[in-house]
Amino acid sequence: MNLQFFNSLSKKVEPFFPLEEGKISMYVCGPTVYNYVHIGNMRPVVVFDTLRRFFEYIGFEVTYVSNYTDVDDKIIARALDEHTDEQSIARKYIAAFEQSLAGIHSRKPNIAPRVTEYMNQIISFIGKLIEVNAAYEVDGDVFFRVQSDKDYGELSNVKVDDMLVGARVEENEKKESPLDFALWKKTATGIKWASPWGEGRPGWHTECVVMIDSIFPRRYIDIHGGGFDLKFPHHENEIAQSLAVNHNHLAHFWMHNGFINIDNEKMSKSLGNVVLAQDAIAKFGGNTLRMMLLSTHYRAPVNFTEEVVKSSRIEVDKITQVYRQLAVYLQENNKFDAGRKSSQMDSFLAELANDLNTSNAITELFKVVKDANLALRQKTDIEQLQGYFLTMSDMINILGFEIDYPRLNAEDKKLLAKYREAKQKKDFELSDQLRALLGQRHIL
Numbered sequence: 001m002n003l004q005f006f007n008s009l010s011k012k013v014e015p016f017f018p019l020e021e022g023k024i025s026m027y028v029c030g031p032t033v034y035n036y037v038h039i040g041n042m043r044p045v046v047v048f049d050t051l052r053r054f055f056e057y058i059g060f061e062v063t064y065v066s067n068y069t070d071v072d073d074k075i076i077a078r079a080l081d082e083h084t085d086e087q088s089i090a091r092k093y094i095a096a097f098e099q100s101l102a103g104i105h106s107r108k109p110n111i112a113p114r115v116t117e118y119m120n121q122i123i124s125f126i127g128k129l130i131e132v133n134a135a136y137e138v139d140g141d142v143f144f145r146v147q148s149d150k151d152y153g154e155l156s157n158v159k160v161d162d163m164l165v166g167a168r169v170e171e172n173e174k175k176e177s178p179l180d181f182a183l184w185k186k187t188a189t190g191i192k193w194a195s196p197w198g199e200g201r202p203g204w205h206t207e208c209v210v211m212i213d214s215i216f217p218r219r220y221i222d223i224h225g226g227g228f229d230l231k232f233p234h235h236e237n238e239i240a241q242s243l244a245v246n247h248n249h250l251a252h253f254w255m256h257n258g259f260i261n262i263d264n265e266k267m268s269k270s271l272g273n274v275v276l277a278q279d280a281i282a283k284f285g286g287n288t289l290r291m292m293l294l295s296t297h298y299r300a301p302v303n304f305t306e307e308v309v310k311s312s313r314i315e316v317d318k319i320t321q322v323y324r325q326l327a328v329y330l331q332e333n334n335k336f337d338a339g340r341k342s343s344q345m346d347s348f349l350a351e352l353a354n355d356l357n358t359s360n361a362i363t364e365l366f367k368v369v370k371d372a373n374l375a376l377r378q379k380t381d382i383e384q385l386q387g388y389f390l391t392m393s394d395m396i397n398i399l400g401f402e403i404d405y406p407r408l409n410a411e412d413k414k415l416l417a418k419y420r421e422a423k424q425k426k427d428f429e430l431s432d433q434l435r436a437l438l439g440q441r442h443i444l
């Protein structure tokens with residue numbers, strides 16, 4: 001299969017080949033765990049979970065890593081607010097995040113490293129950056145020397161000179177240049193660790209690069225993912241550090257997902273339109289939200305409106321209805337076989353192979369739904385119906401919908417047979433009774 005994805009680094013769609021045959025290494029920046037995440041944080045979760053499912057379906061062994069930033073000023077502030085310690089804050093919001101992850105049917109990463117578990121590696125990595133002159137220490141703080149990277153800005157297209165002229169970069173007298181960013185921060189309050197530069201804690205930009213450096217033996221991965229907003233400065237800074245120490249761009253492919261707007265407006269605290277992930281999941285359900293997120297190409301913005309949510313729900317209901325009818329019909333006729341892989345996946349997979357076009361893949365799924373619906377009415381070819389069921393199962397799984405179907409026992413089958421018979425004999429009273437009974441059992 002020809003795989004191609006848009007690489008944010010080269011700014012074009014490129015053929016994709018894994019670094020190691022049959023294997024794919026992926027890293028996606030995870031949340032800073034100081035509060036409940038909003039629906040925007042769920043987009044990378046769903047997009048890269050779907051990419052992972054697709055890779056696995058076509059036979060790759062995927063190592064999917066996504067971190068928790070459990071050291072940060074906001075966590076320290078929250079701990080003070082809630083009269084507790086940073087670890088308790090992190091634990092609380094990691095648990096909440098994992099619930100949202102499950103609620104939106106995204107699988108847990110293979111590894112979900114926490115920054116606090118990598119403190120030795122972070123300190124040693126910063127030491128290496130100082131050794132190669134890419135970083136410097138001033139009075140207990142360590143900064144990355146942005147001008148040591150002549151290609152700085154290549155991911156996000158920022159120009160160092162422009163930034164120096166016009167930028168309102170934070171003033172910090174300790175830095176050689178206003179563009180330099182903190183790798184290690186001397187701290188007086190909150191959680192801190194001992195280091196060769198005194199007590200402090202790491203800066204956000206150095207965490208992800210160190211976790212990739214520590215977890216993946218190659219120190220270079222196939223895909224680094226995250227939201228568009230992370231391109232600059234976060235990912236730019238990750239690349240600069242990796243170039244300085246490992247002489248590579250950290251990832252072969254950089255993939256970024258678009259934002260979520262609420263009623264055509266940017267989601268922001270000041271507008272008061274922030275939608276928490278857990279609230280949206282409770283209200284609309286994981287399938288509907290996934291449908292909403294995957295109906296748009298991952299690089300385009302998603303507009304979250306009541307209308308869009310409603311139509312996503314209708315689409316999920318349509319898929320569910322036909323899928324369940326297929327399952328019931330096949331069981332009723334003792335032709336149910338859920339274990340096989342579908343052989344009718346080519347056009348669907350081709351859409352995902354083409355820069356993860358989930359929107360077109362969903363169109364392919366609906367073609368099957370339509371054909372299956374028609375075939376169910378005609379009840380002609382049982383093998384064809386079996387094929388539709390398998391195809392729908394595989395597509396549903398890759399897109400990450402969780403759609404259940406009834407499992408019929410002997411009694412259910414008898415009831416169904418009676419119902420069909422009554423219907424055929426036009427005994428409407430009996431067939432209505434049986435239909436209600438089957439409805440109670442969630443079969444019809």
Ligand SMILES: [Zn+2]
Pocket residue numbers: 028029030208234
């Ligand atoms: Zn990151």
